[in-house]
Amino acid sequence: MTVSLEQLQRCHVAVDLGAARTRVYVKGLGLVVDEPSVAAVNTRTGSLIAVGALAEQMTGRTPAYIRVARPVSGGTVVDIEMAQRMLRHLLGDKLRRQLRRKPRLRAAACTPHEADPLAQRATVETLVGLGARRVELVDTLIAAAVGCGLPVEQPTATMIMVCGAATTQIAVLSLGSIVTAVRIPVGGNAIDEAIIQHLRQHHELLLPSQSVRPLQLALHGNGLQLTGPALTEIHGRDVATGLARSVQVDTAAVRQAIHTPLTAVLDGVGKVLRDCPPDLVADLADRGIMMVGGSALLPGLDQMLRDATGMPVHIAERPDVCSVLGLGAMLDGKIQPMVLNPLAG
Template identity: 85%
Template structure:
């Protein structure tokens, strides 16, 4: 973590800028914003037409002069001006007026582990443009671990996997810090793309990119597990004729298609375990792996990771909002560091 708990308690808002969704936690209020990280812009006039869920629904359905942009990619702000405009509209007039009353507005923002200085500066500039006087950076892994209730401050190992839309972060934490971590450039988008390509190449079917994640369409019920349905019906558009049609898809084949991008995640887990001290690895045999992030709800992902690692895998209660709720807990002062007093220990001995 790049900031102390004392500094975080002075912050008024916490922002989680994700590739898929943007979330804002307001101190004393709770989770105030949870919307897709998308904005629709009129390219002729530069006017902002829609943000959030409405802009998300416009994707693939707009005329030429309207463009749907995503100012955040892989947890990194790639378009500062558009990110500021999107955040202003997502916050709304009432919340913006409430924040303007604070003369020394402090904000906290989550950044991916080992993000480069340019990415950190982009996140800071985005919130400074919204009126923040000071911006604190919080490691996404620490915030997510706090948000899902892991004993981060204890001298025991906690392993967490943050499954985002563009990247997956794997880490082992102990005593409030990251012992070893790995960032893999594979996320929910890559898995969805693997399913889309499989259906295109093997069934000549194109799936709509909107409304529901293609994977959720393809794998209902028990999804990717061996106990799930062996076949499933998919509705889409024929690649050659453009006519709507449906096909019967073998679930095992879809499972194999998804496994290809997931091998990178499994390799990342292996590297983290190899770099981790043996005593902490022994702790993980009992505590297992905690899955958080929007893509943690992928059907059968926990079972795949369990079979690959042999460790128990648990999905957080609210995996998609763990990061912002963790920052909110630190803002509200609900997280206390473990106090070590060597003088008291010496006297007691």
């Protein structure tokens, strides 16, 4: 762990700025914010119209003078000013007043594995702009492992996969540190895009991005397996006429379209296992892979990993909030480091 647990225990607030959702954990209060990382802005006046869930509902439905912005992409802040304004409104006046009373407000934030210095600096500047005097950065992989209850500080291997909206991060942890890890630029958004492109090419149907989730839920009963209903009815807009149209979609073909981006994830799992010491791989054969992140709930993804690796695969109890809850556990002092007494002589 790059930052010590003692330093994290001095922090007052933990922030997980994700591409899909922003979550804030306040010491003593718990998880206080869990909203989409979206803000709607009036381009004529520059004023903020909506943030969070309401702004997400506006996506694709706004007049020309309203812009729906996503200030976080791939776990990295790409618009610092907009991220600050979004966080300020998500926290609300009452909570901001409580935090402002802290004499030296300290914050902790999750950063993607091997995030470049510019990305780390953008995260720090976002929180400093909200009043934080000091910002501690923690690798998302370690925070997520702590949040789902893995024995991170013990000398045994634990494998975690953080399935985000824009990226998938896979790592093997031991003794509180990352042994080997990889970050793949494929996440839930890439899977959504694969479904949209499939329907456009094979059915000449334009599907709104917000309609992809119902299709994934239709696949939920059978996941990525070859069982369950053969056809699913989908509503969208005809490419040629622009009129609303319904089509019967072959779920097997959609399954095949989803498989394509997921092969990169399977390759990443294989790379991590190849780079891992044999003793730790032996531990993983019993423990398996723990999946966290919002995209971990993609139907059938866990079974696909089981088939590809032959290892047990588990989904965390609350996969979408594991990272911020792990940071919160470190802030509250619930995680104790393994004490190694130096040998005399």
